[in-house]
Amino acid sequence: MSLWDPDDRIDRSPTLLSSALALAAGVFAVTANVGAPVAALICVLGVLALSAGLLDGRQVVVTAGTGLLVLGSVVGGTQSVPVLATLVGVAAGLLAFDLGSTAVSLGDQLGRETDTTQVELVHATASTLVGGAFVGAGFAIRETVSGGQPLSGVLGLVAAVLLLIAALRRADPVR
Amino acid sequence: MVLFGLSVLELFELRQLPFPASRTLRTMLGVAAVLYGGTILLNRRREEPGPAETPDVEVTAPPEITGTDLEATLEGIPSVEGVQSGVVPSVRGELRKAATVFLTQYRGLDSEAAWEQVTAGTCTDDQRATGFLTGEGTSLRRRARALVTTGGVTVRNRAVDAVAAIAGVEPGESADRADVALSNDIDGTGTDGLTSGSLDGQHRRSQHRTNHWTGVSVVVLVCLGAGVILREPGVLLAAVVAVGYAAYARATPPGTVALSVTRSVDETDPEPGDEVEVELTLTNEGGFCPDLRVVDGVPESLTVADGSPRSAVTLRAGESTTLSYTVTARPGVHEFGPTLVLARNLSNSAEQEFLLPAPATLTAVHRPQPVEEPVPLRRQPTQYAGRAPTDTGGEGVEFHTVREYQPGDSMTRIDWNRRARTGELTTLEFRRERATRVMLLVDTRTEAYVGHSPRGRDAVERSVEAAQRILPALLTEGHLVGVGAFGPQDCFLAPDTGTSHSQRGRQLLATDPAFREGTDPERNRRYWLRRLRERLPGDTQLLVLSPLLDTRTVEVVRRLEAYGYPVTVLSPDVTTSATSSRRLMRARRRLMMTNLRQVGVPVLDWDPEKPLEELFRRERATQ
Structure with missing residues (x-):
C-alpha cells in the first residue's frame, strides 16, 4: 500500500510487459510437462506463486515461483516426459525467472509509469534466444551420444563442471 | 580443465580415466553437487548489495506533522511548581502534570487544588480517562479487559483527549475523520519510507553485479546431482541449458559506458x-x-x-x-x-x-501582495516622522489630551475656545505620529519545520509568506523594517526604508538558506539570541512569526520583551485535531499563547487558510 495519496508516490510495482512475458514463459513450462501430472501440478503452483510475486513486486516470491517451475520440470524429467520437453521446461522456468526479475527491478528502479518497452523487449529477445540455443545444444548432445554413454565419463564431466563453477565464483571479473 | 578434457575423451574413448565408475562415487558426486547448490542458495543473501536504489525525485519530502509523538508533546508542556510527574517519567505521570498545568491555567485553580483534582479523578467526567489518570485502571484484570474491549491504546488516548479538553481543544468534526486514517498511516512510518530526494555527491561511479543470475548455478548443480543420482538423461541434460544461461551471464561484459x-x-x-x-x-x-x-x-x-x-x-x-x-x-x-x-x-x-x-x-521569487489592513503593531515612539500613532502627546491629528500652557508652546495649539470661555491658557495635545522600527523575525529553528498535513506547507513557509506580505505594507506605512531569522542561522537585514531595501528584503526572504529546512547550524544553538540582541538597534519592535509550539519560543520572546523590545507574535496555526496526541499538541500551543498574553505580549493566532487582513481587522477591533 502506498504511504498516503496514491497519486503522490511513484508506483514501483513490476513493469507490465516483462511480467506478462514471464507469466507466458511459466505457462509454457506447464504445457511442456503435461505428460507427467505431478510435474504439471508443481509447475501450476509455480505459476501461481510467480503471479502473486509479480502482483506485489516481491523478488523472493518471484524466485520461489520460478524455482517451482524448474523443480517441476526436473520432476517431469524423472517421469515419462520426453527429454526435449524437460529441456524446454527448465529453460522456460529460467526465462520466467529472468523476465520476472527484470520486471521487478525495472519497477523498483523506475516505476510502472515510465516507458520501459524498448529495454524490456531487447532483454527478453536476447534471453529467449540464449535459452533456445542451449535447448538445441542439449538436444543435439542427446541425439549424438544417445544410449550407452560410459558413466565414468559423465561423472568426470560432472566433477569438472562443479570445479568450474567454484572457480568462476571465486574469480569474479566484475568484483 | 584437464579433468574436463579427460572426461570428454572418456565419452568417446572408453577407460581413459584412472578411477572406476562405481555406484558410491556416483552418489557421492551427486550429493556433493546438490549440497553445493544448497550452500550457494543459502549464501546469496550475504553477498554484495544487489541492484542500486533510486530516490523519489518527483515528490518533495513532507513536513513533520505537529504532535505526532505523544511523549515529545507531553515533555514540552511546562511544569508548575510543586507538581512532580514521578521519579521515572511515564506517560501517565506526564499526563497528570499536563492536566494540572491546564487546570491552573484555564480553571483558575491553584496548583495544589489542581493536583488534588487530577489524582482524585474529579477533573473530567470521562470514567475511563479518570481511571487512566488516577492509575486505578492498572490492575491486571482491568488492563486485560481494556485490551480486549478497546484495544489498549484507546484508554490512554481518551485520557489525552480529556486533558486537551481542559484547555478547550475538542476532537475534530467529521471533516477531520478522513484525515485520521491518512495521518495514522503516516504515524507508523514517519518520513522513513522516503528515500532522500537529493542525489548529492560528485560524479560517483560504481560497478557491481546485480545477483540477477545467482540462482542459475543452483539449478545447474541440482540438475547435475539429481541427474547423476537418478540416472536420468533428461535431467542431466537440463543442466546444459542452465549452464548456458550461466555462461551467458558471465560472457556479457559490463561494457565501457560513456x-x-x-x-x-x-x-x-x-x-x-x-x-x-x-x-x-x-x-x-x-x-x-x-x-x-x-x-x-x-x-x-x-x-x-x-x-x-x-x-x-x-x-x-x-x-x-x-x-x-x-x-x-x-x-x-x-x-x-x-x-x-x-x-x-x-x-x-x-x-x-x-x-x-x-x-x-x-x-x-514572489512578487507579494502587500497586506491591505494596517499591521497591528505595539505603540512606541522613535525620533523619525511617520504614521504610526504613539501614546505620547504632541503634534499630530488625533486628539490626545489637554494640558496647562507652558511657555514655548506653539500658538496654533492653544485651546482658544477655552481661553475665551474661562480665561485659562491651555494647550491641546495631539497623538504624536511617529515611524516605528520593526524587525520581522521568522522562526527558523528545527522545531518550526512542522506542518499540519503531509501535503501542506510547513510553518516556516507559512511565516515567510506572511512576512513577504507584511514587509511592503509596513514600508508603505513609513516604518523602517528589517528582516531576520529567529533562530541560529545567520540571516539579518537591519531596519531601513526605501525601494531598494524593500527589494533586498523580498529577495532575502525568498532565497536565504536560513528559511530552508536543515540549515540550522549546530554550533550557534546556544548563542544566537545574544548575537541577535547585539545586532538589534534600540527602539525596535519585533514581529515574531512562529508556530509557537515549544517553551523555548515563549522563553526567548519573554526575554526579548524584558530587554525592552516590544514584541508581537504572529503565529500560524499548524496544529490539527486529527488524533488525540495532536489535540494535546494543540492544547500545548494554546497554553504557550496564554503564557505570552499573560506577560502582555500580543499574540495573533493565524489560521493560515484565512487571509491575514481578516486577522488584523479582528485584532484591531479588540484593541
Missing part, C-alpha cells in the same frame, strides 16, 4: 507557482548500451507536475534520447542535482552506476 547529459530549463526565473519545462538529453558516446535506466536530479524542493524525470532506453553508439517533464516552481532557489544513470549489460548480470552533473538553477 555518456553525456545536457539539461535545458525553459525559464530559470519563474514566478512561484509557474510550470517550468525541463528537457534532459542523454547521448551515448561509447558503444551499444542495451539497458540504460535514467533518473534526473529534480531538486528536492520541487514537485514534478507533468511528464516523468525517469526513463529506460536502449542506445546505440552515438544515439541520444530526450526526456522532458514540467515542475511546479515553489518560492526559493532550487538547484538541479546530477542525473543518475544505471547502465546494465544485455544479460542484466552487471550494473554500473553513474552520476552525471548537469547544473541548472531555478530561482522563483
